[in-house]
Amino acid sequence: MRVQVPDRRQIRVRHLVPAFVVAGMAVVGLVTSAASGDSPRSAAGPPAGAISTPTTPVPAASLARPSASLARPSVRSPITYRTPTAIGQGGALYQTNCSSCHGPAAGGSSVAPSLQGVGAATIDFWVSTGRMPLANAATQATRKVPRFDRQQTLAIVAYVTSQGPNYGPGIPSVDTKSASLPEGESMFVLNCAACHTITGSGDALGNGAYAPNLHEATATQVAEAIRTGPGNMPRFGPGQLSDKQVADVVAYVTGPIKHPDNIGGLGLGGIGPVAEGFVALLFGVGVMMLMAFWLGERA
Amino acid sequence: MTDVKEGASGPGPEARHQTVPDDEMFPVASFDDPHLQPAAKHVRRAEGVAGLFLVIGFLGFAAYGASYWQNWSNVLQGAFLGVGLFAFGFGMSAWGKYLLPQGPFVEERHPNASTEAEVDAMAAAVVGRGAMMFRRRGFLGGILGAGAGVMGVVMAFPLLRSLGPVPKQSFDHTHWKKGSRVVDFNGKLVRADDILTGGSLTVFPEGYVGNAMDQTIIVRPTTSNVVTKAGRETWAPRGNLAFSKVCTHAGCPVGLYQEQTQQLLCPCHQSLFDVGQGRPAVPVFGPAPRPLPQLPLYIDAGGYLRAQGDYHEPVGPGFWERS
Numbered sequence: 001m002r003v004q005v006p007d008r009r010q011i012r013v014r015h016l017v018p019a020f021v022v023a024g025m026a027v028v029g030l031v032t033s034a035a036s037g038d039s040p041r042s043a044a045g046p047p048a049g050a051i052s053t054p055t056t057p058v059p060a061a062s063l064a065r066p067s068a069s070l071a072r073p074s075v076r077s078p079i080t081y082r083t084p085t086a087i088g089q090g091g092a093l094y095q096t097n098c099s100s101c102h103g104p105a106a107g108g109s110s111v112a113p114s115l116q117g118v119g120a121a122t123i124d125f126w127v128s129t130g131r132m133p134l135a136n137a138a139t140q141a142t143r144k145v146p147r148f149d150r151q152q153t154l155a156i157v158a159y160v161t162s163q164g165p166n167y168g169p170g171i172p173s174v175d176t177k178s179a180s181l182p183e184g185e186s187m188f189v190l191n192c193a194a195c196h197t198i199t200g201s202g203d204a205l206g207n208g209a210y211a212p213n214l215h216e217a218t219a220t221q222v223a224e225a226i227r228t229g230p231g232n233m234p235r236f237g238p239g240q241l242s243d244k245q246v247a248d249v250v251a252y253v254t255g256p257i258k259h260p261d262n263i264g265g266l267g268l269g270g271i272g273p274v275a276e277g278f279v280a281l282l283f284g285v286g287v288m289m290l291m292a293f294w295l296g297e298r299a
Numbered sequence: 300m301t302d303v304k305e306g307a308s309g310p311g312p313e314a315r316h317q318t319v320p321d322d323e324m325f326p327v328a329s330f331d332d333p334h335l336q337p338a339a340k341h342v343r344r345a346e347g348v349a350g351l352f353l354v355i356g357f358l359g360f361a362a363y364g365a366s367y368w369q370n371w372s373n374v375l376q377g378a379f380l381g382v383g384l385f386a387f388g389f390g391m392s393a394w395g396k397y398l399l400p401q402g403p404f405v406e407e408r409h410p411n412a413s414t415e416a417e418v419d420a421m422a423a424a425v426v427g428r429g430a431m432m433f434r435r436r437g438f439l440g441g442i443l444g445a446g447a448g449v450m451g452v453v454m455a456f457p458l459l460r461s462l463g464p465v466p467k468q469s470f471d472h473t474h475w476k477k478g479s480r481v482v483d484f485n486g487k488l489v490r491a492d493d494i495l496t497g498g499s500l501t502v503f504p505e506g507y508v509g510n511a512m513d514q515t516i517i518v519r520p521t522t523s524n525v526v527t528k529a530g531r532e533t534w535a536p537r538g539n540l541a542f543s544k545v546c547t548h549a550g551c552p553v554g555l556y557q558e559q560t561q562q563l564l565c566p567c568h569q570s571l572f573d574v575g576q577g578r579p580a581v582p583v584f585g586p587a588p589r590p591l592p593q594l595p596l597y598i599d600a601g602g603y604l605r606a607q608g609d610y611h612e613p614v615g616p617g618f619w620e621r622s
Contacts, residue, residue, distance in 0.1 A: 190484050190501060194554035194566055205557055206564050206571040206584060229497050232557040234518075239493030240483075240500055265374040295392055298401070 023282060081120070081171070082158040090159030093152055097133050106163045111137065115160050118228075119168020123157045125224040129217075140209050140231065143216065172223040176251040179244075184252030187245050191236065199270030200257035205232060214253050222250045338401035345397035352390035359383025466620060471613045473513045475594060479504040481517075481541075481604040491537050491598045494519040499556035501544060504606065512614060514544040515594050516563070517604075518556050520575045527579035527593060534595040539604060541594040542580050545615035546570060548587040563591070588617065 095104065101112035108114030115123065126132040127148060131141040148156065157171070189198065195211035197203050202213035209232045214222070226246055229235030241249070260267055268275040328335070339345035363379035365371075413421075433440070481489045481502045494500050499518045507513045518540050525535035535541070542563065544552045551567035561575040562583075570585030580591035592614050595607035613621055 194552070203566075205555060206562055206569070207557070207560050209557060209560070229495075229558060232559045234556045234558050235495045235498045237493070237495035237498060239490060240495070240498060263373050265377075291392075295396065 019286075023286060081154045082162060086155045086158040087162050089152070090155035090157070093148065093156050094159050097147065098156070101134070106160050116164040117167050118160075119166045120157045120161050120171045121169045121224040122228045122230070123160050124153060124171050125221055125228060125230055127153045127156055129221055131230075143212060169227045172220060172227065172246075174219045174223045174247055174250045176219065176247055176254070179247045179251035181248070181252055181255060183245065184248030184250070185256070187241065187249050188252050188257075191241070192249070195233070197270070197272070199260065199267075199272075200253065201270040215258050217253065217258075219250045219254050222253050223247075226250075334402070334404070335400045337398045339397035342398070345393065349390045349393040349398065352386045352393060356383050356385075356387030356390055359386055466618070470615075470618055470620070472609055473504075473614060474507045474510060475504045475513060475515075475606045475609045477606070477608045479606040481505075481515075481596070481606065482508060484508060489517070489604045490602050491539060491604055492522075492602075494539065496520065496522055496538065497558040499554075501552075501554065502541070502604075512545065514552060515541050516544040516552075516554065516556070517541045517596075518563070518574055520561055525576050527575075527577065531579070531593065531595070533597065534593060534607070536596060536598050536604075539596055540574060541596050541606075542572075542574065542591040543594065543610060543614040544591075546587060547582070547589045547591060547616055548585070550615050553591065 094106070098106075101109060102115055103109045103112070106115040108116075126141070128146055128150070130144040130146040133147060134141055135144065136142075146153070192200075195203065195205065196214055197211075200214035202211045204210045211233070217225070223246055225233060226236045226241065226249065236246075260270060266279075268279065337345070359379050359381075360383040363376060363383055366376045366379050482505045483489055483500060483502055486505075486508055488505075489500065489502055494517060496519055499516055502515050502517055503510060503513050519538045520540065521538045523538060524532070525538050525540050526532050527535070527540070542553075544554065546553050546565040546567065548565065548568055548570050551565050553563045553565040553570070553572065555564035555566055556562075557564060561573065561578065563572040563574055563580065564570070565572075565585065565587065568586050570582050570587035572580040572587070572591055573583050574580050579593060582588070582590065592610040592612050594610055596604050597607050599605050
């Protein structure tokens with residue numbers, strides 16, 4: 001036999017540099033998006049409204065319903081936060097931080113709704129999650145580091161709720177000791193997973209809105225959100241979810257949702273096939289490509 | 300060019316110019332041919348690399364066996380198996396790549412064109428034989444054709460008859476009837492004021508909880524009667540507005556109620572339906588072709604919600620027999 005060795009172009013490492021640069025950028029993007037808790041905003045469109053309105057008045061009949069059981073209610077309202085000193089301190093904080101948009105007596109203005117009567121749970125939810133004071137009025141309010149500590153938040157709540165009669169619920173105190181996780185999961189799947197996804201990672205909705213991820217919510221905040229329905233979230237009253245069911249959902253959210261099993265190792269943010277497919281394509285197919293390069297290379 | 304008239308692919312052995320002797324043009328391989336040595340320049344190093352990876356593969360498989368038997372975590376089991384398979388494959392490939400002769404090896408071909416006489420004889424034989432076949436075996440050919448025709452017809456029978464029953468009227472109605480009581484997922488009866496303003500609830504007719512075609516979503520934009528279009532004045536008493544939850548696009552449950560924009564969003568393909576006063580769940584975005592059917596409700600003497608009757612059109616995605 002006569003052996004011919006034709007000219008061949010050796011694959012060198014420098015030929016793969018562009019691929020590595022792209023892959024590196026992709027990995028950085030994946031890590032930063034997984035690390036930031038918020039789910040991505042949906043495509044920008046004209047903003048639905050400047051600031052979300054508080055809950056609208058409801059007939060007294062639905063609020064007159066007594067709480068679930070007298071023996072040991074799962075969700076109770078602590079009463080003693082509205083003291084004169086708290087109202088005074090809250091008033092000062094409110095005038096400095098909130099009155100420019102919400103008016104001097106929480107009566108609202110052209111850029112912000114009235115807060116009179118919305119109830120302690122609403123105020124506490126928006127302030128303790130950091131959504132208020134609002135960062136950007138053109139998009140949905142986003143959770144951020146709260147500006148006030150717990151005592152200051154309660155003071156602001158005391159002040160605003162003292163501006164008139166309240167029709168909204170008070171701050172719930174949730175007792176999850178006897179909560180049922182299976183029942184909580186069932187209620188979560190039925191009512192919450194459609195918007196917040198089955199892993200509680202949040203997802204985009206229509207018109208620039210999104211359902212936030214639940215991994216940073218405390219038990220009180222979850223119960224407040226269920227009962228007051230902030231923003232685009234619907235409201236679940238006692239006629240729909242009893243106090244016991246709310247405690248079950250809170251137990252499920254603060255348990256398996258916040259601390260998922262992830263027996264496969266990496267949860268990748270719990271956002272499903274996009275992230276998982278990305279990893280499979282980048283690393284799995286990438287390694288296969290490198291192997292193919294290596295196998296096909298002439299000695 | 301003298302070769303054109305012959306029509307063959309190359310010159311025959313008689314036409315070739317004999318400038319190179321045969322045994323030089325077609326040398327025979329020998330045991331000591333330098334091109335049959337391993338491809339690697341440093342054979343010992345290549346052996347070491349292949350051997351190392353094969354050893355890692357061996358250890359990986361052993362570790363996987365241990366982790367499986369001892370029920371260690373999934374991540375460990377997968378890691379050991381993955382490392383074992385990868386290293387083993389890499390070692391085998393390195394053996395084949397570096398320790399075997401690489402080539403390429405080229406073997407010159409002896410001229411193999413046929414002579415003109417051979418070509419003519421073969422052409423005549425093939426054409427003549429082919430024509431004779433048609434004349435002689437016409438009867439058999441006819442039977443073959445008949446059999447193939449019957450096979451073609453019969454193969455279509457499963458398509459025509461065995462694809463399942465024709466739906467006829469079964470898609471036109473749900474289990475909602477006049478007076479059906481509205482219950483939630485736990486079977487609890489729903490009162491007129493159970494849902495607060497801005498709330499939404501998934502309901503079923505009593506006795507059919509969990510039925511996919513019957514699922515209905517009640518949204519409550521206000522506490523006064525909601526009229527979505529003319530003729531539906533009594534359908535949403537005290538603001539309890541009920542729509543079929545089966546998306547008219549592909550049947551996913553439309554469970555995402557946006558309280559402020561008063562819309563229902565389907566999670567599968569993002570069809571957005573406007574609901575509320577004067578808005579009968581018409582799709583404003585996404586692939587849904589028709590509005591969600593609305594279920595007429597009324598409040599009975601005990602304050603519970605009931606259906607006035609079935610939906611006025613078939614629910615869910617379109618189908619062939621849908622009017």
